[in-house]
Amino acid sequence: GPDSITEYPDKTIHQLFTEQVEKTPEHVAVVFEDEKVTYRELHERSNQLARFLREKGVKKESIIGIMMERSVEMIVGILGILKAGGAFVPIDPEYPKERIGYMLDSVRLVLTQRHLKDKFAFTKETIVIEDPSISHELTEEIDYINESEDLFYIIYTSGTTGKPKGVMLEHKNIVNLLHFTFEKTNINFSDKVLQYTTCSFDVCYQEIFSTLLSGGQLYLIRKETQRDVEQLFDLVKRENIEVLSFPVAFLKFIFNEREFINRFPTCVKHIITAGEQLVVNNEFKRYLHEHNVHLHNHYGPSETHVVTTYTINPEAEIPELPPIGKPISNTWIYILDQEQQLQPQGIVGELYISGANVGRGYLNNQELTAEKFFADPFRPNERMYRTGDLARWLPDGNIEFLGRA
Secondary structure: OHHHOOOOOOOOHHHHHHHHHHHOOOOEEEEEOOEEEEHHHHHHHHHHHHHHHHHOOOOOOOEEEEEOOOOHHHHHHHHHHHHHOOEEEEOOOOOOHHHHHHHHOOOOEEEEOHHHHHHOOOOOOEEEOOOHHHOOOOOOOOOOOOOOOOEEEEEEEOOOOOOOEEEEEEHHHHHHHHHHHHHHOOOOOOOEEEEOOOOOOOHHHHHHHHHHOOOOEEEEOOHHHHHOHHHHHHHHHHHOOOEEEOOHHHHHHHOOOHHHHHHOOOOOOEEEEOOOOOOOOHHHHHHHHHHOOEEEEEEOOOOOOOOEEEEEOOOOOOOOOOOOEEEOOOEEEEEEOOOOOEOOOOOOEEEEEEEOOOOOEEOOOHHHHHHHEEEOOOOOOOEEEEEEEEEEEOOOOOEEEEEEO
């Protein structure tokens, strides 16, 4: 309803990051193994990179590939691309060669690490982040040239058939989501947050920027740690990390194994999850109750990022099949029939999304964009996205997710 319209900053992500640097310059921003980097250092290093990229001709909305392992350099790289005016395309070095080649077709240049430069034959101009010529003496502000409607990233989703699709999201899409998270949820991102998700998924950037726009500490992990439950839990426990995002499939895996349940780090106070229908079995319920953990169920396709959320309070009754919740601020969800008419409460239909989180569409694919994104017939000047997901309204105003159409 109308209560969902709220003001959110008409700013870019890197502008908001700069504001955070001014508030907490000496706080630790990123931790990776023995490396600790403060907000000021992250700011200065990404300013240097942004200057270097501008000299290379990067400007507003230039599309820059970033192919890196998880590292402090990866965070510097993302911020540097944004500050230069560009949008980043994360490319997972573990992807098959053809897929990497296809993604590189659309970029102007690639930012990578030395060991990857040696391993891959890049067809595009390539900048190695360890290159000493990046480290200018000049570390102060660079003039920001972006607006909130400019491109933030392009994430490639595996097309079920044929070529992957490059989903374009703008700064404002992410800013609206983060603003909602800060204002309307009880998650404290100003403390320690785990960066668990692989760079090719949008959740990764929710983890990174929820933390870096709140003055928190972002903990990066090697992919070996990400894949080894014991190592992962040990790190979370040792560092006393309170907030993490795990996909539904991983939670299912953990909370079906007594051994993993017993080892789950009790310092964790918030678990954010998404990806498929969440099932909270009795073991999981008991864990949430006993350790007073809030579980946050998020829903949204890459084309819009997260658009509905549902928080499970451990002090209340915990549903076995939680709904996907209610729309976030400045977002409307419609459940429509085949004629695109509104379905009454309780009747299954296809879920459509409208409002501030609707992305720009697909890169270089007007046909597919027109098929999935169109004018919202219920609200002038808004666009809506057709998800292909089935859902229905519950009597309490929450939405029940029922799978793919």
